Amino acid sequence: MRNPYPFRLLALASASALLLTACGGDDDPLPVAEETRAQDSRTAFAPAEPTATTFAAMANGTAETDGTSRWAGVLNGAAYRVEVPANWNGKLVMYAHGYAGTGNALGVSNPSIRRHLLMNGYAWAASSYSKNYYDVRVGVEDTNALALEFTKIATANSRPLTAPTKLYIIGHSMGGHIAGAAVEDETFATARNKVRYNGAVPMCGVMGDTELFDYLGAAQITAQALAGKAQTPIAEWATIKDQVTAALFTTFPSVPTATGLKYRSVMQNLTGGPRPMFDIGFAGAYTGVVWGTFGGDGTVNGIFNKPAVDTNRFVYKIDGDTAGSDALNAAALKLTAAPDFNRLRTDGLRWVPKVNGEFKVPVVTLHTLGDMYVPFSMQQIYRTRTQAKGNGNWLVQRAIRGVAHCDFTVQEQAEAFDAMVTWETTGTPPAGDDVMTAATVAAPTYGCNFTRNTTGIDDSAAIVDARGKLSVGAPCTQ
Structure with missing residues (x-):
């Protein structure tokens, strides 16, 4: 025909x-x-504050933070906030928030370094994104769309502004993935809303993009195998969860059994290798968060149409136990992703945009050493990819001696942002950490160079408590 x-x-x-x-x-x-x-x-998403036109000034404010222009609204179904200080320096910082779950309410998050930005003359803007779930594609597009709309929003609010002289992007967790993807060549080539950023600070970011899902799959199948449930399909996790947990932990997740100690060793090697803070992180709440991801169908809650989890590249290691390692590798299920689950598209970004290491603007990352949810190995993957593309000179990475996901102090984040901007302005790269040399990462003082346990008025109570304990229980002794 x-x-x-x-x-x-x-x-x-x-x-x-x-x-x-x-x-x-x-x-x-x-x-x-x-x-x-x-x-x-999924079409029921809606801004949590659909009629908002402004938002509150900072608590404990000063003349610089109280006298800002603060605009809120809705753009293409996504809520937004924009804040411009009276003494605007002409530069705009886009903030990308992290994973917001699977509910329908769309909320906007202020950047944690909001005070620092305003005190130094930066404007900032943040989108709720028009959808929740792990939709990085929407996060990039809606953040870019807001950046492109900045001057129109200002004019509509009776403060006409010139186009920003510099555009930077920062983000946490999934927002770190968004920030990293936003500066990639592939993103600029395929995005509907095209923005050239001058630099990025991805924090606790999913810098291995879909390889995070591989890690979470490996965490489940090794737990099952060590507990004698190797051949149970991953989607049937609910039927064996209690048995696996009892086999590996006396008290979950803080007190492992003898078998659980083997699992802890496997997880250490999956998440970045021996390093300070791992044991504390493994015993903490985010191991429970990892446990909560088990049992999915491999589509990341419908972000993909086909299985996205692949564990074939992993070789599991129980330190000091060659026979046990061999037995685990022989027994554990092998999960294989569909080869085209996240392929290039003719209609915009991939469903989960890639972080290929193809960028030529300054990027400074932060990652805590004890993070179990988005592990430190994400930084090793990012370094490997970036070096392979010949762009390693554009990436500086900093290890932070935190034990949970994204538990940075404001000072650590502000210093990373300032380092990126100074690099972009002067052309001189800032200091960073070697994330690839195993002996360096395993050193007792690793992560001390950029860890700042001093907290301030913008640090959460949880951070104040955690860093107070770490500064005593795991001090840097350089």
């Missing part, structure tokens, strides 16, 4: 060729048009 749409197919082929050329993705399948997935049918 004669094709009734020859020109449409020709246009699609041309677009595919353009994407492959722009992204350098000669190892990728050809881009495809959007098919429907569960995330696309």
